[in-house]
Amino acid sequence: MPTTRSLLAPGRYVQGRGVLADLGTYVAAIGSVPLILADPVVRQLTEATVTESFRQAGLAVRFEEFGGIPTAAEARRVADVLSDRGCDVIIGLGGGSTIDTAKAAGDNAGIRWVSVPTVASTDAPTSALSVVYSEEGVFETYRFYSRNPDLVLVDTQLVANAPARFLVSGIGDALATWIEARAVQRANGPTLAGGMATHTGIALAKLSWDLLWENALPAVEAVRSNLVTPAVEAVVEANTLLSGLGFESGGLAAAHSVHDGLTVVPHTHHLMHGEKVNIGSITQLILEAAAAEEIREFIEFTARLGLPTTLTEAGLDHVDDEVLRMVVEAALAPEETIHNLPFSVSENDLLDALKMVEELGRSVRAEAGLPEPRAPQEERPPVPAARMA
Structure with a gap:
């Protein structure tokens, strides 16, 4: 049985409407050669804001496209990109899969990492672990790290827009x-x-x-x-x-x-x-x-x-x-x-x-008077969101 007690937490947590515009300032305190991992949709939504934020902080903008599934192979691929470009910090910009892959790639490359979730769909951004899946989307394992992200930054307007x-x-x-x-x-x-x-x-x-x-x-x-x-x-x-x-x-x-x-x-x-x-x-x-x-x-x-x-x-x-x-x-x-x-x-x-x-x-x-459950191939009506009595 364990006898010690422990608490893990990221180095800094920042949340609020429009805080993506401040990302460059926070990242500049962590590293000087960042790489941003994002899928094409997230990049299109955020690139203008991130680019201006990095420009003001004196940082170059380097994007790398996320492959879509947080596999061990994808983490190794991104880690090779980090090494080839001489990066000292990776930013996972997007959902939990992107962020988990950024953490794994950062660990592989021996550099620091930052979580910038654009949705509030999981609790992955703050943790010192990644969930690893197969190419078919089947859970394989948890991968643990010796530290949590140096920064977690959440723009709540991005969350509300999703x-x-x-x-x-x-x-x-x-x-x-x-x-x-x-x-x-x-x-x-x-x-x-x-x-x-x-x-x-x-x-x-x-x-x-x-x-x-x-x-x-x-x-x-x-x-x-x-x-x-x-x-x-x-x-x-x-x-x-x-x-x-x-x-x-x-x-x-x-x-x-x-x-x-x-x-x-x-x-x-x-x-x-x-x-x-x-x-x-x-x-x-x-x-x-x-x-x-x-x-x-x-x-x-x-x-x-x-x-x-x-x-x-x-x-x-x-x-x-x-x-x-x-x-x-x-x-x-x-x-x-x-x-x-x-x-x-x-x-x-x-x-x-x-x-x-x-x-x-x-x-x-x-x-409760709610609609009967529907199988996924059927179109489901919206569930009433009124408060419970």
Whole structure:
């Protein structure tokens, strides 16, 4: 059992409307030969602002196109580019996959790295780890580093300009932070930071949860109109900073293991990271025998946000047990974080919990007057976002 306690955090966190215009000033304090990793869409949206910001800071602008999937091979390719150009800092500009690849490439090249998320869809930007996938988008492993990013900078206007689904996915990822951290704490289990959780890490995980329950619904409504409101600022902070610190220094459990299991079957590849995690959160609550009211409130809340709460929405409504057992087997792999729960989980336990997600998801939606879940090939009507009674 671990006996030490540890907390990890980035060197600096900056958030606000329009802060991308200040990126050059912050980067100049970290390195003099930066490289920006971004996909073509993000580059088109941000290049003018970044170029002017770097010009004012006396930095040259060098972009490199992200290949699209955070594989080990892509990290090696980008690292070669860094070495060839003599770069001393890499900036991951975009979503979680871009940022995870920038961290991996920076580590390979032995240089510093910066996270600039343009969406608040995951808690990857602050962490000292990357998630590595295969070319087919299947989870392979977590890759850990000796340090966190030197800088995380989030322009909330960029977040508000992105499709609301990105913010909603980030909420699904962040809501799992407290569910998992409290389970790891009960088990006195290890965190990703090494050792046991600090009281600070647990408190930050709970604060993320509290901010989301208060602000998530109005924030999503605001982002649908590209507005930056106090609720949006709160949710961006919860999704990015608080969830990032909370998951890394509080610990992961079953929710992310189920996510990893869901990646092994092609049926779920239409879902974003936080959407799969939400299926995992419900599964974990079922495994824990959480209070029925707690599970129902969570399902209704996340359904109103537009997160999937049934296997149907994950594309697994008519599959046989063989497919679900593939998910179960991957989620229960020896290295998976589901083993951080304060009890052991068998294959049949997890299989039945996954099946129960469908039953509970449907019944809660019916009781709340929400539309029936639709399979992914069907066009889904927007879910009412009114506050729960």
